[in-house]
Amino acid sequence: MNKEKDIKRKWMQLPRNVVVGHGVINEVADVCDDLKLSGPATIVTGKTTNKIAGEIVHDLLEQCGRDTDIMISKSATMEQVEAVIEQAVQNRSNYLLGVGGGKSIDVAKLAATKLGIPYLSIPTAASHDGIVSSRASISNGEKTTSVQANSPMAVVADTEIIARAPYRLLAAGCGDIISNYTAVLDWELAHRLRNVSFSEYAAALSRMTAKILIDSAESIKPDLESSARIVVKALVSSGVAMSTAGSSRPASGSEHMFSHALDMVSPVCAHHGEQCAVGTIMMMYLHGGDWRNIREVLKTLRVPVSAEELGIEDKYILEALLVAHTIRPQRYTILGSGLTPSAAEKVAKITKVIK
Numbered sequence: 001m002n003k004e005k006d007i008k009r010k011w012m013q014l015p016r017n018v019v020v021g022h023g024v025i026n027e028v029a030d031v032c033d034d035l036k037l038s039g040p041a042t043i044v045t046g047k048t049t050n051k052i053a054g055e056i057v058h059d060l061l062e063q064c065g066r067d068t069d070i071m072i073s074k075s076a077t078m079e080q081v082e083a084v085i086e087q088a089v090q091n092r093s094n095y096l097l098g099v100g101g102g103k104s105i106d107v108a109k110l111a112a113t114k115l116g117i118p119y120l121s122i123p124t125a126a127s128h129d130g131i132v133s134s135r136a137s138i139s140n141g142e143k144t145t146s147v148q149a150n151s152p153m154a155v156v157a158d159t160e161i162i163a164r165a166p167y168r169l170l171a172a173g174c175g176d177i178i179s180n181y182t183a184v185l186d187w188e189l190a191h192r193l194r195n196v197s198f199s200e201y202a203a204a205l206s207r208m209t210a211k212i213l214i215d216s217a218e219s220i221k222p223d224l225e226s227s228a229r230i231v232v233k234a235l236v237s238s239g240v241a242m243s244t245a246g247s248s249r250p251a252s253g254s255e256h257m258f259s260h261a262l263d264m265v266s267p268v269c270a271h272h273g274e275q276c277a278v279g280t281i282m283m284m285y286l287h288g289g290d291w292r293n294i295r296e297v298l299k300t301l302r303v304p305v306s307a308e309e310l311g312i313e314d315k316y317i318l319e320a321l322l323v324a325h326t327i328r329p330q331r332y333t334i335l336g337s338g339l340t341p342s343a344a345e346k347v348a349k350i351t352k353v354i355k
């Protein structure tokens with residue numbers, strides 16, 4: 001047998017340009033020129049983020065003679081993806097620009113992928129690591145699924161804009177990064193118990209990103225552009241880990257399943273990264289790891305560490321813990337085939353997530 005034929009093939013998609021810094025939004029037309037993007041474009045943004053950056057991007061492109069349209073997306077659902085596709089086809093758009101939080105970027109990402117056109121990722125907050133990744137987290141009304149999508153052709157992360165966003169969003173981004181620890185532990189477990197394919201490089205990059213962020217925790221503070229820069233770099237690095245793996249596995253495990261479950265069961269939700277952070281404390285306890293240290297670092301960063309701080313009732317934390325394993329049944333994690341009600345209460349109480 002020819003052993004060379006057994007070597008797995010891999011196709012990694014990464015952005016061509018990653019532009020990070022003060023005022024870089026002003027370079028958006030140059031980035032489009034560099035990528036040879038021409039013709040009409042559609043900006044996918046949110047109601048708030050349109051005022052913060054969507055309109056700026058629109059005006060900058062129009063000033064350069066680029067016909068640009070704005071579409072306000074309300075949520076990260078298939079419906080919104082279809083609506084963007086319809087508008088982009090009507091406008092004969094040659095490329096999209098996702099401007100805003102994780103939801104606008106994910107909608108632009110999946111719509112561009114389905115249309116077979118490029119897109120740019122222009123985050124207005126460092127709240128999630130989907131800025132760079134080749135995955136889109138889309139809800140079908142019941143569950144959030146992680147869909148394979150194209151990586152952005154370019155990322156334009158203006159740290160001046162990002163630093164002006166509420167600190168809570170930056171803290172949420174830190175939570176999303178710190179959750180890499182339990183995500184990788186779950187991935188290793190699935191590799192050992194279920195023979196799930198595993199990438200040492202993606203896992204090491206993901207863990208290293210979380211470690212660098214934790215080591216920088218003391219210097220991450222509100223209203224500091226240098227803090228926004230630290231977190232953006234970590235989010236880019238974590239997204240590259242996902243793109244390297246061709247899966248969200250390096251950055252999404254049981255703690256993310258808990259967060260997605262909370263989105264389903266709780267009438268009130270906190271930010272994605274905040275919910276993942278609380279999930280990380282509990283899943284680290286289940287893994288037998290140093291959950292107390294994770295909790296302390298999150299407190300230093302002013303990331304919520306309890307149901308009360310999330311603004312979510314204890315009963316929904318318990319409900320989410322009980323259904324989290326059903327969110328992605330194919331994704332094996334420390335939750336296995338589910339927790340019993342008494343185990344769920346125990347983990348949430350011991351880790352001080354509920355009283």
Ligand SMILES: NC(=O)C1=CN([C@@H]2O[C@H](COP(=O)(O)OP(=O)(O)OC[C@H]3O[C@@H](n4cnc5c(N)ncnc54)[C@H](O)[C@@H]3O)[C@@H](O)[C@H]2O)C=CC1
Nearest residue numbers: 048101102103124125127128129130133135136137165272
């Ligand atoms: N595709 C991927 O690999 C990943 C996807 N995600 C997804 O991303 C989403 C979470 O991202 P988020 O940004 O937390 O959610 P989001 O898009 O809902 O934004 C959170 C809030 O922040 C506001 N906001 C954004 N920038 C602002 C600014 N500069 N000033 C004031 N307000 C601002 C938005 O208007 C929104 O109300 C989830 O749907 C999650 O599943 C998260 C991580 C990775």
Ligand SMILES: O=C(CO)COP(=O)(O)O
Nearest residue numbers: 129137146248251252256
């Ligand atoms: O949020 C993610 C990584 O931070 C990845 O998204 P999923 O949990 O939808 O796979």
Ligand SMILES: [Zn+2]
Nearest residue numbers: 129176256276
């Ligand atoms: Zn996440």
